[in-house]
Amino acid sequence: EIVLTQSPATLSLSPGERATLSCRASQSVSSFLAWYQQKPGQAPRLLIYDASDRATGIPARFSGSGSGTDFTLTISSLEPEDFAVYYCQQRSNWPPYTFGQGTKLEIK
Amino acid sequence: QVQLVQSGAEVKKPGGSVKVSCKTSGYTFISYGITWVRQAPGQGLEWMGWISAYNGNTNYAQKLQGRVTMTTDTSTSTAHMELRSLRSDDTAVYYCARDPIATPGVFDYWGQGTLVTVSS
Numbered sequence: 001e002i003v004l005t006q007s008p009a010t011l012s013l014s015p016g017e018r019a020t021l022s023c024r025a026s027q028s029v030s031s032f033l034a035w036y037q038q039k040p041g042q043a044p045r046l047l048i049y050d051a052s053d054r055a056t057g058i059p060a061r062f063s064g065s066g067s068g069t070d071f072t073l074t075i076s077s078l079e080p081e082d083f084a085v086y087y088c089q090q091r092s093n094w095p096p097y098t099f100g101q102g103t104k105l106e107i108k
Numbered sequence: 109q110v111q112l113v114q115s116g117a118e119v120k121k122p123g124g125s126v127k128v129s130c131k132t133s134g135y136t137f138i139s140y141g142i143t144w145v146r147q148a149p150g151q152g153l154e155w156m157g158w159i160s161a162y163n164g165n166t167n168y169a170q171k172l173q174g175r176v177t178m179t180t181d182t183s184t185s186t187a188h189m190e191l192r193s194l195r196s197d198d199t200a201v202y203y204c205a206r207d208p209i210a211t212p213g214v215f216d217y218w219g220q221g222t223l224v225t226v227s228s
Contacts, residue, residue, distance in 0.1 A: 034214055036153075043203055043218035044145075044153065055216060087153055091213025096169045097143070099153040 002026055002093050004100035006086075012108040019075040021103045023088035028068045032092035035064055035073045038102075039084045047086075048073065075105075083107050110134040112204055112219035119225045125192040128222045130204035137185035138162045141207035143215055144178060144189045146200040154200075158207055159187060194226045 003026040013019055023033065031051040036044040046055040048064035051071060061076040075082055088100040115129040130142065144156040157168035159178040166178050177190045187204055202222045205215035 032213070036215075043221050044205075044215070045218070046214065046216050049211060049214040049216075089153070089213075089215075091211075094213060095155075095157075095167050097155040097213050099155070101152045 001096060002029060002090050002098050004088050004090060004098055006088060006100035006103045008103060009101075010104045010106060012106050013078055014108045015078050015080055017078050019073075019078055019082070019105060021073040021086055021105070023066075023071040023073070023100050025069045025071075025090060027093075029090040029092035031067050032090055033064075033066070033071050034089045034091065035062075036087045036089065037082075037084045038087065044087065078105075080107075110206065110217045112206065112217055114202075114204060114219040114222045117223040117225070119227065120194050122194055122196060122226055122228055124194050124226075125190060126194060126224050127188055127190040128202050128204075128224070130187040130189075130219050132185045132187070132206070135206070137180075138182055140209060141212065142178070142180065142187040143205045143207040143213075145203045145205060145215070147203070147221075148197070148200045151200075156189070156202075161187070162209075191224075194224075196226050198224065199226045200224060 005024045007022045033051050035048040038044045052064045063074045065072050085102045085104050087102050111133045113131045138161045141160045143158045159166045161180045175192050179188045204219040206217040
């Protein structure tokens, strides 16, 4: 089973700042990595798939990069609605598909 | 528009079973799979398994093998997930998500979630 480790656990930033979230895989997942955003009481929302492809309707301020074992989600300029929990997920090797433990992006 | 609408919250006793439904609309049901993911209170996301809406093939997480059954009803475009021999650590919000055949394992649309509480 591939283990995904996200860092940091919590990131405190202000609106307008740049956010950089990391996800590291225990073995290569090629480019088969996705990012999801989850707000309290809501279902996860797909942001990025295959490391760098934005899902339908996702603003351009969200971007993903990386391959192999190291991946990054970047939010170029934080909007108030971006404060949430972010999860990475791999689809390279299944079953099972696995998720990271999440990074909470909070307002500073 | 694509929608996945799940059944309502459930309270069950340990040892019992629960069946959660996920009614879909806005797309061709048999052209996609359905994945089920659960989230214990305050915890992260856990993949439970997948079912092909085309032919009913399934793949379950090893830890749930023998306790979970996923099915689909193509006449109503609905997926179901049944979990048996419930324990307190099965208390969670259960989500269904659409799983495209073209990009398997990319969960592009999600249901709103169903809270299942297991308590005596």
